[in-house]
Amino acid sequence: MDLLPPAATALPPRPVLPPVRDQPLRRMLREAPHTLHPTLWLGHQLGRQADTTCASGFAALDAQLPGGGWPRRALSELLLRQPGIGEIRLLSPCLTAVQRSGRLVMLFDPPATLSAWALAQLGFDVEQLLIINTRTKALPSGDSLWALEQALKSGHVGAVLAWLPPRLRAERLRRLQLAAHAHDGPAFVLREMTAAERPTAAPLRLALRPAGADALGVRLLKRRGPPLETPLRLALPPVLSSAVRERARAGFEQGSAALQGATFINLAGLR
Amino acid sequence: MLWVAVHLPLLSLESFAATLPAAAADRPLALMDAHRIVSANAPAQQLGVKPGLKRATALALAPHLTLAQADARRDEEALNAVAHTALAFTPNVTIQPANDAVGAEQATPDTVLLEVQGSLRYFGGHERQLQGLLQRLQRALVPLGHRLHLANAPTALGAALLARVHRRFDGVDLALTQRALDAAPVWLLGPGRTHWEALQGMGLRTLADLRGLPRSGVARRFGAALLDELDRAYGAVPDPRVCIVLPPVFESRLELFARADTTEQLLHGAGLLLDRLIAWLAAQHAFVRRFTLVMQHEPRWRRDARTPSETTFELALAEPSRDRAHLLMLLRERLAHLALPAPTLELRLHAADIARRAPPNTELFPTPRSEREGLLRLIERLQARLGHERVQCLAAVDDHRPELATVVRPADAQSVCRAHASVVAMPPATIPVDDDSIEPAPGVKVRPVWLLNEGEPLQERNSEPLLEGQPLELLSGPERIESGWWDMRLVERDYFIAQLPDGALVWIYRTRQRASNPRPGWFLQGRFG
Numbered sequence: 001m002d003l004l005p006p007a008a009t010a011l012p013p014r015p016v017l018p019p020v021r022d023q024p025l026r027r028m029l030r031e032a033p034h035t036l037h038p039t040l041w042l043g044h045q046l047g048r049q050a051d052t053t054c055a056s057g058f059a060a061l062d063a064q065l066p067g068g069g070w071p072r073r074a075l076s077e078l079l080l081r082q083p084g085i086g087e088i089r090l091l092s093p094c095l096t097a098v099q100r101s102g103r104l105v106m107l108f109d110p111p112a113t114l115s116a117w118a119l120a121q122l123g124f125d126v127e128q129l130l131i132i133n134t135r136t137k138a139l140p141s142g143d144s145l146w147a148l149e150q151a152l153k154s155g156h157v158g159a160v161l162a163w164l165p166p167r168l169r170a171e172r173l174r175r176l177q178l179a180a181h182a183h184d185g186p187a188f189v190l191r192e193m194t195a196a197e198r199p200t201a202a203p204l205r206l207a208l209r210p211a212g213a214d215a216l217g218v219r220l221l222k223r224r225g226p227p228l229e230t231p232l233r234l235a236l237p238p239v240l241s242s243a244v245r246e247r248a249r250a251g252f253e254q255g256s257a258a259l260q261g262a263t264f265i266n267l268a269g270l271r
Numbered sequence: 272m273l274w275v276a277v278h279l280p281l282l283s284l285e286s287f288a289a290t291l292p293a294a295a296a297d298r299p300l301a302l303m304d305a306h307r308i309v310s311a312n313a314p315a316q317q318l319g320v321k322p323g324l325k326r327a328t329a330l331a332l333a334p335h336l337t338l339a340q341a342d343a344r345r346d347e348e349a350l351n352a353v354a355h356t357a358l359a360f361t362p363n364v365t366i367q368p369a370n371d372a373v374g375a376e377q378a379t380p381d382t383v384l385l386e387v388q389g390s391l392r393y394f395g396g397h398e399r400q401l402q403g404l405l406q407r408l409q410r411a412l413v414p415l416g417h418r419l420h421l422a423n424a425p426t427a428l429g430a431a432l433l434a435r436v437h438r439r440f441d442g443v444d445l446a447l448t449q450r451a452l453d454a455a456p457v458w459l460l461g462p463g464r465t466h467w468e469a470l471q472g473m474g475l476r477t478l479a480d481l482r483g484l485p486r487s488g489v490a491r492r493f494g495a496a497l498l499d500e501l502d503r504a505y506g507a508v509p510d511p512r513v514c515i516v517l518p519p520v521f522e523s524r525l526e527l528f529a530r531a532d533t534t535e536q537l538l539h540g541a542g543l544l545l546d547r548l549i550a551w552l553a554a555q556h557a558f559v560r561r562f563t564l565v566m567q568h569e570p571r572w573r574r575d576a577r578t579p580s581e582t583t584f585e586l587a588l589a590e591p592s593r594d595r596a597h598l599l600m601l602l603r604e605r606l607a608h609l610a611l612p613a614p615t616l617e618l619r620l621h622a623a624d625i626a627r628r629a630p631p632n633t634e635l636f637p638t639p640r641s642e643r644e645g646l647l648r649l650i651e652r653l654q655a656r657l658g659h660e661r662v663q664c665l666a667a668v669d670d671h672r673p674e675l676a677t678v679v680r681p682a683d684a685q686s687v688c689r690a691h692a693s694v695v696a697m698p699p700a701t702i703p704v705d706d707d708s709i710e711p712a713p714g715v716k717v718r719p720v721w722l723l724n725e726g727e728p729l730q731e732r733n734s735e736p737l738l739e740g741q742p743l744e745l746l747s748g749p750e751r752i753e754s755g756w757w758d759m760r761l762v763e764r765d766y767f768i769a770q771l772p773d774g775a776l777v778w779i780y781r782t783r784q785r786a787s788n789p790r791p792g793w794f795l796q797g798r799f800g
Contacts, residue, residue: 084798085775088720104646104687111721115797116667116677118718130682131663132653147653156645212774213746239717239768239776239799244747251744252774 054186057093058234065204066224070094070186075177075202079221080209081193083111083163086216087208089122089236094186095159096123103158103185106130108148111163122237145172152179152187160187174201196221213248214238273388274427275405276367277353277412278420278434282381284312285417286349287339289543290528292536299333302341309341339528346379348523349415352547354383354515356411358554360404361390365512367431382431384512387423401441411553414546414595424448427512428504432459445506452504453479460500469493521551521562521622530569530614534606537566537615541602542595544620549593552625558591562622564602568613582611586655589684590647591626597648604655643688650684671754672762673796674724716750717768719778719797726780726794736769736779736793743769743779752780766796775799 033040053069055062062068070076080087095105107114107129116126132151134144144165151157160183164173168191180187189202196207204223211217211233219231240248279285288296299315301308308329311320318333329336350366357364363386369379387404394404405421412419422434424442429452433440436455442448457475470493475481481489482501490498503510523544531537541564552559567581586601654662664682668675729736729743736743748767755761764780771777776799782791 084719084721084777084800086800088800112798113677113679113722113724114665115673115718115720115722116665118720119665120667121718122720126665126667128687129665130650130687131665131679132657133661133663134657143657147657150649150652154645154649156642156649210771210774213770213776215774239719240746248744248746248770248774251746251770252772 054094054097056090057097058090060232061218061234064220064223064228064232070188071204072185073181073183074187074204075173075180076186076188077195077200077202077205077222078188078190079193079196079205079207080190083190085208085210086214086236087190088119090208090216090218090234091161091188092122092124092237095161096125098158098185099125099128101158104128104130104156105159105161106132106151106157108132108151108160108162109135109144109165145176149176149179152176152183155182155184157183157185159185161190162188163190166192168195170198170201177201177203212252213240213245272386272425272427273391273401273423274425274430275385275387275401275408275421275423276427276430276434277357277383277385277408278422278431279350279353279381279383279417280420280435281310281312281418282349283341283346283379284310286345287342287528288312289349289416290345290526290540291337292529292531293539295337295529299336301329301336301338303329303338304341337528342526343379345526346381348525348547349417350380350383352415352523352550353412353417355517355547355550355554356415357383357385357408358515358517359411359550360394360408361385361387363387363389363512363514365427365514367427382434384427384431386427386512411550415550426504426506427510428500429506432504435459449505453477453482457481460497517551517554519623521548521620523547524617524619526617527615530616532614534603537606537618538599538603540618541606541620542599544618545595545598545602548620548622549595549598551622552593555625555627556630557625557627558593559588559598559622560591560624560626561585561587562620562624565619565621566611566615567617567619568611569616579612582609582615584609589651589688590644591628601651601655604652608656608658647684647688650682650687654684671752672760673718673722673752675755675760676718677722719776720800721798723796726796729779729793729795731793738771738777738779738795741772743771743777745769746776749781753783764794768799 028035030042033042052072053065053067054072055069056065065071078087099105105124105128108131110131110133114129114131119126119129132144132147134147144162148160148162151160173189176189193207196205200222202222205221207219207221209217209219211231214236216234216236217231218234220228238245283302284300287302288300291300297314299312299318299320301311301315301320303309303326306326308320308322308324308326310322311329315329315333315336318336320329320333320336324332326338329338354364354366365384366380367382367384369381385408387401391401391404394407401423405423409419409421420434420438422430422437422440422442424430424433424440425445425448429442429448430440432455433442433448433451436459437451440451442451455478457470457478457480459478460470470481475484478501486498499508502508525540525544527536527540529536531540544564548559548562563583563585565581565583568579570580584605586598586605588601592598650662659681662682662684663679664687666678666680668678670676729738730740731737732742745767746769749765750767751765753763763783765783766778766780769777769779777795778797778799779793779795781793
């Protein structure tokens with residue numbers, strides 16, 4: 001958005017220059033601004049940085065992400081209420097692709113123990129995962145952010161997945177976003193859902209919530225492009241067989257209906 | 272023969288200033304021996320302090336003068352570092368011995384001689400042969416922080432003598448060297464030698480005057496040694512030298528003038544020792560794998576016998592290195608986490624474990640090799656700051672019990688990076704598409720990504736499990752895991768995959784009803800992330 005005004009002022013004023021040169025430029029700006037400069041895009045279009053993204057493995061998601069995938073050299077912020085709703089399965093196609101290209105994946109402060117068998121089932125090479133655990137230190141936030149910043153700045157890590165401490169200050173995140181410019185690969189930061197109320201320095205922000213068994217609801221809160229009203233529903237790499245999944249779907253729909261009913265009854269009871 | 276003399280006119284002052292905190296090095300300093308000043312730096316000389324003054328006189332002239340004892344051993348260690356740096360340029364390096372001391376005055380050697388005839392072509396080609404080499408030598412000596420006088424001459428002693436009078440002397444051939452020696456003052460032959468005062472008193476000003484005297488008379492009056500020295504300097508008789516040999520183990524110490532309380536002060540001293548270590552490594556084209564820093568503490572602070580008199584810490588590197596900035600950064604991170612029992616008075620650096628290998632190429636564009644090195648350094652840096660046990664790796668173990676099937680262990684930087692380099696050959700696997708109809712791989716027991724090390728007890732309502740007050744719907748199971756009777760950690764559990772009302776999947780188990788089991792019931796084991 002903020003790239004537009006300088007480009008618009010760079011346009012020659014109409015009376016001074018002949019319209020012959022004016023027209024093509026204006027048309028290019030209107031139809032394909034990225035041919036003028038790769039980072040130029042209009043507000044109602046989706047930004048395109050095709051060479052600087054890596055595919056997420058989900059066609060529905062790729063279609064909505066600027067450039068058709070997770071951005072490289074920038075933070076992608078994922079908001080979720082609690083771990084264990086399918087976030088690893090969402091990221092696993094991208095992270096395993098990074099590992100297959102021979103680069104290291106680093107995890108910072110995972111909130112619980114990771115199961116090596118489960119990761120291997122998702123296609124990870126467990127030997128190639130490096131886990132930096134700073135949570136148990138006396139000074140948690142300082143050291144964990146330092147470590148994350150070092151990894152991003154070094155530019156030698158393939159992908160970074162970090163669980164940030166809660167209530168992180170905005171300038172800390174901006175600092176990480178600056179460090180991510182040197183990081184040639186996707187960088188995911190996972191934060192608590194309440195962070196959605198505050199602005200973020202990351203160019204991409206997603207809210208994740210479970211949407212039934214082996215499915216994940218994804219809302220794009222911020223992206224380089226127009227806002228997306230309807231949440232996406234992605235089918236994750238499955239845990240359940242299809243028969244069980246069908247049963248789970250039925251239970252989920254029934255459960256969500258019951259939950260709404262329960263809320264209504266609760267409110268009625270309060271009154 | 273082409274000898275280069277590196278003379279350090281301020282060696283003892285500079286080796287003393289290195290033991291001071293960085294800010295104090297510009298203040299007036301003077302060294303004394305037997306209660307008399309032997310040398311003073313420029314700020315002290317401006318105040319009128321000069322060699323030969325008594326201690327009390329010097330302090331009257333400059334009350335803020337920092338006075339210290341001259342220390343021949345300290346000077347020797349500093350000069351050794353210079354000699355080791357020179358060894359990177361030629362194998363023939365020797366230290367010019369000081370004139371034999373008579374009386375109280377202790378003369379320490381302050382000149383290093385290099386025979387560089389054989390190295391000329393390698394360092395700088397044919398045209399500017401010697402200039403190229405001397406520039407590299409000067410650049411290599413910069414970190415040690417000495418002021419240098421350089422002289423080159425066909426004779427070793429000639430170069431050593433001329434380096435004392437000229438800041439830069441270029442004796443291209445013997446005739447030029449002899450002319451320069453003729454004009455050199457006679458005091459060059461050195462204070463402290465026998466009959467030196469007599470030589471001064473005879474009205475001889477230059478070496479030419481001395482050479483003009485009849486040889487037999489000089490020999491009778493001053494001894495044959497003086498004539499022999501003159502002949503060697505002028506190239507009339509051969510002057511064989513014994514080259515220094517690099518010690519197999521590096522050992523250097525630095526006594527701090529003021530006790531060091533902070534990490535910064537310690538690092539200042541440690542940086543100097545690292546410079547010496549790097550000179551020693553560069554001389555043998557080696558890289559250090561591990562080294563030890565010993566900090567000797569001030570004895571007064573030893574309140575009881577249990578406080579150690581020194582702290583030792585060892586720094587092991589994943590990748591052998593001789594990069595000063597990297598080593599110093601590792602030291603800084605390690606020292607920042609070290610609680611020292613008392614202020615430090617003396618530092619010692621010891622290194623024996625080295626690796627000899629080809630020096631790294633300087634690359635313009637990133638290559639797999641440079642990336643691997645950068646990754647190793649990153650891991651080393653993280654390990655130095657956070658501790659080895661915080662940088663972890665996972666390993667899958669063959670065990671049915673989920674809490675024992677994954678082992679978290681400290682990562683070995685080398686093996687991580689080796690795996691990382693070799694994995695390029697792996698064939699690309701297919702990325703799963705998001706399709707509702709795909710099935711999990713048959714025959715594989717599904718495991719959740721997030722595990723709880725101990726099952727979290729779940730509440731029950733009508734003998735149905737609840738998680739955070741929400742009912743759980745059992746979807747698949749039971750999968751019975753009954754294992755571990757041999758190591759006293761027997762588990763008898765029935766595992767189920769269950770669904771929360773919002774659709775998130777969890778892995779729960781029910782312990783089996785047994786007389787031996789004190790707490791039957793439902794437990795949460797993991798979440799499908």
